[in-house]
Amino acid sequence: TTLESIPVVETYKFKLIEQLITITGCDVDTLYGSFIKTKAKTHGDIAISLYQLKAGNPAELAKKIVDQFKLNEYVTKVTAAGAFANFTFNHLPLYYGTIKQAIRLGKKYGTNTLGLGKFGIVEYSSPNIAKVFHVGHLRSTIIGSFLHKILDANGWSTLSINYLGDWGKQFGILAIGFQKHGSEELLKKDAIKHLFDVYVKINQDMDEDPTIDDQAKAYFKRMENGDKDALVLWQRFRDLSIAGYEKTYNRLNIKFDLYSGESQYSLSQMRVVLDELNSKGLLKPDNGALVIDLKEHGHGTAVIGKTDGSMLYLSRDIAAADYRHKTYDFEKLFYVVASQQDHHFKQLFKILELMGKTWTDKCTHISFGMIKSKNGTLSTRKGNVVFLADILDQVQEEMHNVMKKNEAKYAQIEDPERVSDIIGMSAVKIQDMAARRIKDYDFDIDRMTSFEGDTGPYLQYAHARLSSIQRKRDDISVTLENLDDIKLDLLTEPSALAVIELVQEYPNVIRELGQTYEPCNLVTYALRLSHAVSSAYNDLWVVGQPEDLAYARLALYGAARTALGNALTLLGLEPLERM
Numbered sequence: 206t207t208l209e210s211i212p213v214v215e216t217y218k219f220k221l222i223e224q225l226i227t228i229t230g231c232d233v234d235t236l237y238g239s240f241i242k243t244k245a246k247t248h249g250d251i252a253i254s255l256y257q258l259k260a261g262n263p264a265e266l267a268k269k270i271v272d273q274f275k276l277n278e279y280v281t282k283v284t285a286a287g288a289f290a291n292f293t294f295n296h297l298p299l300y301y302g303t304i305k306q307a308i309r310l311g312k313k314y315g316t317n318t319l320g321l322g323k324f325g326i327v328e329y330s331s332p333n334i335a336k337v338f339h340v341g342h343l344r345s346t347i348i349g350s351f352l353h354k355i356l357d358a359n360g361w362s363t364l365s366i367n368y369l370g371d372w373g374k375q376f377g378i379l380a381i382g383f384q385k386h387g388s389e390e391l392l393k394k395d396a397i398k399h400l401f402d403v404y405v406k407i408n409q410d411m412d413e414d415p416t417i418d419d420q421a422k423a424y425f426k427r428m429e430n431g432d433k434d435a436l437v438l439w440q441r442f443r444d445l446s447i448a449g450y451e452k453t454y455n456r457l458n459i460k461f462d463l464y465s466g467e468s469q470y471s472l473s474q475m476r477v478v479l480d481e482l483n484s485k486g487l488l489k490p491d492n493g494a495l496v497i498d499l500k501e502h503g504h505g506t507a508v509i510g511k512t513d514g515s516m517l518y519l520s521r522d523i524a525a526a527d528y529r530h531k532t533y534d535f536e537k538l539f540y541v542v543a544s545q546q547d548h549h550f551k552q553l554f555k556i557l558e559l560m561g562k563t564w565t566d567k568c569t570h571i572s573f574g575m576i577k578s579k580n581g582t583l584s585t586r587k588g589n590v591v592f593l594a595d596i597l598d599q600v601q602e603e604m605h606n607v608m609k610k611n612e613a614k615y616a617q618i619e620d621p622e623r624v625s626d627i628i629g630m631s632a633v634k635i636q637d638m639a640a641r642r643i644k645d646y647d648f649d650i651d652r653m654t655s656f657e658g659d660t661g662p663y664l665q666y667a668h669a670r671l672s673s674i675q676r677k678r679d680d681i682s683v684t685l686e687n688l689d690d691i692k693l694d695l696l697t698e699p700s701a702l703a704v705i706e707l708v709q710e711y712p713n714v715i716r717e718l719g720q721t722y723e724p725c726n727l728v729t730y731a732l733r734l735s736h737a738v739s740s741a742y743n744d745l746w747v748v749g750q751p752e753d754l755a756y757a758r759l760a761l762y763g764a765a766r767t768a769l770g771n772a773l774t775l776l777g778l779e780p781l782e783r784m
């Protein structure tokens with residue numbers, strides 16, 4: 206961190222602490238750790254919880270602070286309130302410092318280095334090749350990518366992993382299916398759709414012909430044994446599916462550092478896991494299966510493998526966690542997976558703990574609720590679809606139609622197809638992140654594509670409008686060179702100060718997200734900022750104003766645009782200049 210990237214308000218806090226060290230006899234860390242928010246703005250900007258200081262009777266301490274604290278250019282008021290001392294900062298210099306900082310730091314504004322030296326893995330999306338990319342995977346993709354970005358913004362080193370469902374008997378079924386129903390041409394054209402069709406057909410065949418199941422098992426056995434011929438087809442299915450997923454990921458502005466998958470954990474690695482479980486006395490046979498009894502921990506019975514030697518989802522996860530720990534020595538490993546798998550992850554973490562893996566508490570399941578829709582599957586107006594790409598197409602088309610309605614504006618947009626896709630993806634993402642993760646929500650195309658309310662298009666519009674202010678006053682512009690000459694003290698209106706207060710809050714929002722991992726907190730922030738800016742437009746004009754005032758207001762809007770743009774970027778939206 207360079208000094209200038211520390212939020213201005215932190216300087217004020219330290220100026221406060223400077224005096225409190227002498228008054229209370231506490232050290233910096235204790236004092237810093239006892240800061241809390243005030244109940245309301247009228248109580249001041251920040252409070253110290255005097256209980257937390259453990260430095261004597263809180264009420265007496267409060268009185269002592271009020272008596273002895275010398276007001277100065279940073280702190281203008283101190284009051285005692287029970288076990289708390291409330292402090293009010295010298296607002297205007299703090300605010301103007303914040304504006305300058307936001308403009309100076311630009312895209313870096315709000316980031317911090319709290320996670321310096323820490324390594325975090327975020328595993329997300331993780332679809333199952335040969336089955337559909339369902340809405341649960343969409344949510345994992347959106348939330349996981351957000352989490353990855355939040356860790357980056359908090360200074361972590363990170364690795365994102367897409368842990369594909371690319372192994373198991375279903376690939377035997379698929380291979381047999383492809384021999385019967387497959388088409389090279391269709392596979393190349395759209396692997397995901399074609400493999401899905403083949404999978405459906407062969408499953409229908411299986412109802413009539415029970416031998417297919419044995420053929421599939423035998424085929425998968427060959428794959429497990431490393432039979433090159435058997436693996437060729439699988440490898441192609443995998444490569445072509447990844448290429449298909451990547452088209453969707455690109456649209457959603459998402460990249461993975463690593464494609465991994467269940468296939469990475471071979472039978473020989475499984476042996477190692479089994480031996481380890483055995484040596485800890487955890488495994489026991491149960492009706493042709495190998496299980497771990499977790500009932501005393503409230504997690505039922507975990508099935509690890511079958512006696513025929515085949516391994517399951519859970520055992521591969523044990524191997525994967527262990528491998529990741531050995532390879533990356535992570536500080537955190539996040540699994541972004543739907544709440545349907547809560548039980549699975551409870552079992553996984555309990556088993557790792559029972560195996561004596563001291564790092565188990567570094568593993569976190571980031572769980573989330575379901576996307577619901579009227580008839581159970583997502584559908585477009587044209588009919589039922591199960592493919593994500595079709596849903597995204599429909600959202601894009603809706604946005605494109607809306608844009609066309611404003612002919613004058615539409616004519617100015619360079620690449621309307623692309624812009625409407627960005628707005629569409631924003632709509633999908635914000636709808637997904639607007640409420641607490643664990644809540645279910647309805648996939649509602651009309652609502653999410655609306656330009657009003659808590660939607661992606663609304664946030665994009667707010668950003669584009671901020672960008673247009675500068676365009677409309679193109680005779681002057683705020684630069685790093687003239688920033689110090691701008692008369693920011695012309696900004697005194699309540700609506701201006703309300704915007705600045707929100708800009709000032711931004712770095713703290715990012716910090717807190719590094720603890721809560723709740724995207725909705727950032728969505729709420731972005732909406733609050735957009736609303737504050739929108740009310741500021743009414744009284745704070747730039748066009749037609751004297752130069753001094755116009756400069757000051759451009760700086761204000763510039764700082765707001767920085768904070769909003771950075772928030773949108775973290776939410777995975779590409780902030781638009783025009784729409």
Ligand code: ARG
Pocket residue numbers: 328331332333368369370522540542
């Ligand atoms: N492929 C799995 C599914 O679609 C999700 C994988 C989650 N990650 C894990 N390590 N188990 O259900």
